Amino acid sequence: MLDNQLNTPSQSPTSILPLINPPPPAPTVGRPEISTEDREIPTPTYDRLIIEAAKLDAASKYKSKFDYKIFKNLEMRYADKPIRGGIVKSNPLKLVNSHSSCQQCLYAFEIDTYGRGCMHNCTYCYAKAELTVHGYWNNPAPVPVNINEIRKIFYTVFETSKKSKWRAIMEQKIPLRIGCMSDSFMWIDAKYKLSQELLKILNFYQYPYTIITRSDLIAHDSYIPLIDKNLGSVQFSLSSINDPLNKLLEPGAASAERRLQALEKLVKSGIWTAVRINPMFPNFPDGYYSNPNFKWEGQIPTLNYSTLDIVDAVADTGCTAIIAGFGRFSSFSINNMNRALNRELRVFFNRAQIYKSSRDYHFSEPEIRHYYELYKKRCKENAVEFTVCYIGNGESEFWKHQDLWSNKKDCCNIKGKVCSFKTDSRSIGFNERLKFISKNSYTPVDSERLHIALGVEDQKKFKREIISTKGGPSGETSV
Numbered sequence: 001m002l003d004n005q006l007n008t009p010s011q012s013p014t015s016i017l018p019l020i021n022p023p024p025p026a027p028t029v030g031r032p033e034i035s036t037e038d039r040e041i042p043t044p045t046y047d048r049l050i051i052e053a054a055k056l057d058a059a060s061k062y063k064s065k066f067d068y069k070i071f072k073n074l075e076m077r078y079a080d081k082p083i084r085g086g087i088v089k090s091n092p093l094k095l096v097n098s099h100s101s102c103q104q105c106l107y108a109f110e111i112d113t114y115g116r117g118c119m120h121n122c123t124y125c126y127a128k129a130e131l132t133v134h135g136y137w138n139n140p141a142p143v144p145v146n147i148n149e150i151r152k153i154f155y156t157v158f159e160t161s162k163k164s165k166w167r168a169i170m171e172q173k174i175p176l177r178i179g180c181m182s183d184s185f186m187w188i189d190a191k192y193k194l195s196q197e198l199l200k201i202l203n204f205y206q207y208p209y210t211i212i213t214r215s216d217l218i219a220h221d222s223y224i225p226l227i228d229k230n231l232g233s234v235q236f237s238l239s240s241i242n243d244p245l246n247k248l249l250e251p252g253a254a255s256a257e258r259r260l261q262a263l264e265k266l267v268k269s270g271i272w273t274a275v276r277i278n279p280m281f282p283n284f285p286d287g288y289y290s291n292p293n294f295k296w297e298g299q300i301p302t303l304n305y306s307t308l309d310i311v312d313a314v315a316d317t318g319c320t321a322i323i324a325g326f327g328r329f330s331s332f333s334i335n336n337m338n339r340a341l342n343r344e345l346r347v348f349f350n351r352a353q354i355y356k357s358s359r360d361y362h363f364s365e366p367e368i369r370h371y372y373e374l375y376k377k378r379c380k381e382n383a384v385e386f387t388v389c390y391i392g393n394g395e396s397e398f399w400k401h402q403d404l405w406s407n408k409k410d411c412c413n414i415k416g417k418v419c420s421f422k423t424d425s426r427s428i429g430f431n432e433r434l435k436f437i438s439k440n441s442y443t444p445v446d447s448e449r450l451h452i453a454l455g456v457e458d459q460k461k462f463k464r465e466i467i468s469t470k471g472g473p474s475g476e477t478s479v
């Protein structure tokens with residue numbers, strides 16, 4: 001089967017990275033056993049894509065060599081049991097700014113090359129929680145996006161004067177974040193090559209991008225040359241270097257060992273990299289460090305998952321940037337993690353904190369701050385820069401920890417490192433943003449705040465002004 005082929009070590013396409021901990025087999029649920037050899041199977045979706053591609057090839061300066069056959073194969077494979085929603089996903093681009101947990105994000109302009117699932121299947125995944133409810137998660141497997149949609153948007157904005165809702169954003173070259181509700185560099189991309197095509201398109205139009213991934217595929221020899229050092233950067237998500245626990249909590253993702261090897265290779269190639277310790281997990285129950293009255297009956301539970309030695313391991317690769325984001329988890333995620341670890345993680349959370357939020361389990365602010373300070377200190381000892389990602393934790397978190405940021409201009413720490421990163425999502429005018437927001441999901445904040453330059457005085461001012469915001473679900477960025 002397609003995905004099994006790509007997730008077994010012996011059949012992974014000419015990997016130069018040692019496959020220490022290969023991803024498990026892809027889910028087989030819903031895979032129809034069909035023989036496509038003896039009959040003609042109509043492929044209307046593929047036929048339509050081919051016609052559109054020919055038109056784009058004729059009109060655009062970007063001449064694609066993308067092999068559309070993957071769509072035909074998918075359509076034929078699932079002909080007898082069509083995939084709900086179709087074999088391709090539309091609307092690859094998003095501007096994520098609909099609630100206070102992501103409105104300040106500097107890289108809220110996003111793209112996914114796969115939809116409706118992710119082979120990494122992380123137990124705590126926000127996207128998994130959202131899509132499982134709707135019956136879409138890996139059902140039967142993540143589907144590729146319509147690559148023509150991406151080609152069309154870039155062609156329209158940069159080669160014509162036709163109307164496009166993306167024009168005001170893209171003409172400013174607001175950097176694009178690759179990886180949101182799925183990982184665009186899952187190993188299936190070695191076969192589908194959609195993310196390879198995306199990188200070629202971005203390079204052609206000289207468009208800045210940052211890749212967020214848990215996959216070592218990005219350091220494969222067929223991917224590294226596609227990352228333009230002046231346009232792109234890579235952020236590896238890595239919560240832990242404890243691989244036995246990684247195997248349980250992120251069953252389909254590359255092991256930490258493989259991710260660190262891939263990271264080192266990218267660093268040596270001169271590509272700007274960072275590691276996202278996100279979600280960061282606590283080691284002890286809430287209040288252990290920050291509450292002077294902390295008491296516990298019996299043995300205090302411990303969790304040796306996110307531990308400070310991750311900083312040393314990252315530093316050993318030559319990577320000099322870490323971005324931390326403390327975990328905030330829905331009940332769905334906690335249940336998944338409990339099942340995977342065969343233990344109860346709810347004991348780590350303080351009930352008073354949990355009920356402050358309408359739906360998520362999270363730690364108290366002083367306790368989170370304590371962890372950030374510990375990591376910042378360890379980073380300093382290793383000459384690694386440190387920043388904090390607030391996504392998923394409410395707007396106030398964006399302002400609170402800026403004093404810890406090594407790069408005061410950029411919590412993702414790309415500005416000043418990758419020369420094409422000159423703007424960010426906060427340059428998108430407030431009225432422009434409203435076009436992408438459904439009124440139902442929008443939590444308004446003061447529009448002026450979106451455009452405030454970061455600085456110590458601003459931080460003080462807004463710390464005073466911040467009213468408790470609703471906060472969003474954990475991890476708007478799931479990758």
Ligand code: SF4
Nearest residue numbers: 118121122125478479
């Ligand atoms: S957290 Fe990211 S890598 Fe993990 S399953 Fe979700 S989308 Fe995939």
